[in-house]
Amino acid sequence: MNTPPAETRIADALAWARKRIPPNEARLLLRHVCRCPDTRLAAWPEEILPAAQWEAFQRLIARRTEGEPVAYLTGEREFYGRSFLVTPAVLIPRPETELIVELAVAHFAALPYSRVLDLGTGSGALAVTLALELEHPKVTAVDASRSALSVASTNAIRLGTRVSFLWSDWYSALKREERFDLIVANPPYIAENDPHLIQGDLRFEPLVALASGKDGLRSITAITAGAGRYLNDGGWLFIEHGYNQSATVRGLLADAGFADITSWQDLADIERVSGGRWTG
DSSP states (O other): OOOOOSSOBHHHHHHHHHTTSOHHHHHHHHHHHHTOOHHHHHHOTTOBOOHHHHHHHHHHHHHHHTTOOHHHHHTEEEETTEEEEOOTTSOOOOGGGHHHHHHHHHHHTTOSOEEEEEESOTTSHHHHHHHHHSSSEEEEEEESOHHHHHHHHHHHHHTTOOOEEEEOSTTTTSOTTOOEEEEEEOOOOBOTTOGGGGSGGGGGSOGGGTBOSSSSOHHHHHHHHHHGGGEEEEEEEEEEOOTTOHHHHHHHHHHHTEEEEEEEEOTTSOEEEEEEEEOO
């Protein structure tokens, strides 16, 4: 593998890694191994890496060249300005999902109290962020994966907030009398035969969190159909979907009885989130 000598400088390690992976990923992985800020790498390029750190860095680079996501290699990913722990049991939080947080804050920040339900919480990125960004919310987060719930609860504890976690296949474990002011969801929405599922980083993420039926709409259909049963009058549903699914999702929301149905664009000008207001 044309490996540098055992006594390797920071600059040499980065130069070696940049021949294999993008420079930004190389620096991020070296920072992770060294447990240091980027400023140290920049200020001390001649510093010799300890043998253990150099070996660990080589192993991470080898795994990244095989396609393993950086977030799984470091065990964390930033979401809405906070670091969340991630494992292969959960979907890696993505910037476009932050749009749901922005919409929730815009609609509910002025309320002194609100009840929030996060469906398919995964790492807990949405649930924990909303618990921190809204004013005195009561947040419930559900997932059908116990492993995912373990990751999410750890993130809630690390970030110092309270979220009620429940093992549930969408609404199945909720009490009939429970009502919420806001339901959010980033469900699986890729078609099960989509070739992207066996390419790149997606190969390593949990399939159950990515794919949903032949058209990718099975989970979204279940969520929109059941939401009205658990929303207070005037409550909102915000749901993330695929780049070409907004019109279909708006149709599902209309069929379910929602009003004020809208789709919102992410930073790439793609309609990424659709939602509506429940009128009872």
